[in-house]
Amino acid sequence: MAPKRRKIKTRIVVRFFLLLAGAVVLSALGCRSFPSETKLKILHLNDVHSFLAPQTAELTFEGQSTICEVGGMARVAGLVDALAVKPAQTLLLHAGDAVQGTLYFTLFDGRADAGVMNVMPFDAMALGNHEFDNRDSWLAGFIRSLKVPVVSANIRVDPGHVLEHLFAPYVVKKIDGRPVGIIGMTISEVTRRSSRPGPGVLFGDEVRYVQAAVDELSAKGIGRIILLSHYGYENILSLAGQVSDVDVIVDGHSHTLLGDLAPYGLACDSPYPVISENKEGDPVCIVQAWSHGRVLGELDVRFKGDRLAAWSGRSHLVLGDQFWREGATGERQRVTGAEREKILDRISRDDSLDIAPENAAVAGVLDQFSRQVAEKGETIIGTARQDLAHVRVPGQVHGTKPMPLGSRLVPLVAQAFYEQVPHADMCIQNAGGVRTGIQKGAIRYSTVYGMLPFSNTLFEIEMPGHRIRQVLEQALEYVLKNDAKGAFPYAYGLRYDIDARKPFGSRFSGLEVRERVSGRYVPLEDERSYVVVANDFIASGKDGYKGFGAASQVPGKTVNTYLDYARAFITHVQAMDLSGKGLAELPSRDHCIKSFIPPDKPGPSALIMSAI
Secondary structure, eight states, X not given: OOOOOOOOOHHHHHHHHXXXXXXXXXXXXXXXXXXXXXXXXXXXEOOOTTOOXXXXXXXXXXXXXXXXXXXXXXXXXXXXXXXXXXXXXXXXXXXXXXXXXXXXXXXXXXXHHHHHHHTXXXXXXXXXXXXXXXXXXXXXXXXXXXXXXXXXXXXXXXTTOTTTTSOBSEEEEEETTEEEEEEEEEOHHHHHHHSOOOTTEEEOOHHHHHHHHHHHHHHTTOOOEEEEEESXXXXXXXXXXXXXSOOEEEOOXXXXXXXXXXXXXXXXXXXXXXXXXXXXXXEEEEEOOOSTTSEEEEEEEEEEXXXXXXXXXXXXXXXXXXXXXXXXXXXXXXXXXXXXXXXXXXXXXXXXXXXXXXXXXXXXXXXXXXXXXXXXXXXXXXXXXXXXXXXXXXXOEXXXXXXXXOOSSHHHHHHHHHHHSTTOSXXXXXXXXXXXXXXXXXXXXXXXXXXXXXXXXXXXXXXEHHHHHHHHHHHHHHHHHHTOGGGOEEEEXXXXXXXXXXXXXXSEEEEEEEOTTTOOEEEOOTTSEXXXXXXXXXXXXXXXXXXXXXXXXXXXXXXXXXXXXXXXHHHHHHHHHHTTOOBOOOOGGGSSEEEEEOTTOOSGGGOEEXXX
């Protein structure tokens, strides 16, 4: 792809005349002349968050919802091996937040993460905000355990601090004999407020400190510059135009998916790469690679001198080769035979989908830890005082027992999410986000991760009451029109009557919001602004929740908390157990569905009231 016309940097002009003046001398001295054109491949990850093993995700193949294994660092490393065919022209970069999020971190305190990274050919890693979650002394030990250089230009520490000399503003790598500067940068305000850096850690203005590092590299004659940032997609788009002489930005923090994966049910924010302009008006390639190791980014750039001359690339979705679909009764069944071959054929024809063999070295490291993770999965975290049956839509039968108000479990999941965000007014949760019920008795880690198997995080969405009503209507319309029962909306902190016989726009009535302090329910006000918690799947507009998707396009109306949804539920279960209550069905007054009339049973006899 050809870039727009770019101004020649001042240092190039100076260098040009110097070369003219001394060309004969240089030739006589036999000095080496660098090639006028250099190619560079950048492979990159961000926000892995200790998701070292494969996860499951719901994709669309052949028009059908399909459960796939995605990610897993052994497969990611295998894909790196396959793509880095010219190692001397390849950089592997990590844009921060390597840790926090799974049992691999909870149990091993970063040792598993470091072990994996140390057998992969990383060239640099930026510090993310979550690297500071366990305080400075932990981070110092983690950095010492890494072989990869760690960079951040806008963080300084006091003399004698435990982190002193453990990271640098930038690192310089040689590609085909030419130096490439890689500057690190860490989001300041979020790290100060939401993580645990000590008082001796000083965070500077991102723009000012990045520009200072650029100027320092320029003074050393280094004109090819990559910014390795943990800043977030919207933030970095703004910063790009405020800094001069940066050619490529490899970013993290916002878990942004770029590319074209819409045919498989994945919404992407922009094409890959995003092309912006720096302060000089020169093109800048901006990339990010989603999160949790599910995607490996591949950016190919070509330089002429210090000028960025061309670029191309893609996000690679890292897949396993086994697939599952739901059977007629909702159970998960492995896809085999001709149907599996169709999926494999589709994957083989799309360069953005990759089934990669595992890298043996990474797999070997993970084997040392996986057994203990599996054992931890059997650790009891709490107790269910009763069976918490799960059906997707009110009126369905669980076994032989009718469930007139639907799932007993999803409202509890919504309660757990609500309690993780203290200023939230309510939580809305789709039925399909919960995969199984919970039986009476011991609740284990494996119970929760089987029930909530996806790599979801929690979003805060600010919207007025009438938009909340609209979102509920949209979700139910999606259920009725598509027989997509997984979209059915449950909630906590919000309750309502549903008459599915009525036309779209009038099916929900009697909406009431629970006051957080008093516990009283008051009518939902159409023009009042509320904070809704939802998982990132429906927050992006999936499953018919179009109103959430629209809100996410309005700056400042949505916030990704980066709270893992399974961890949020685990925290809730543990808290209930410590209180001596255990996990039990919500009191009827707190169940979100006050009454439900299905679409196929007209008349008052279909009205099923909860005992409020």
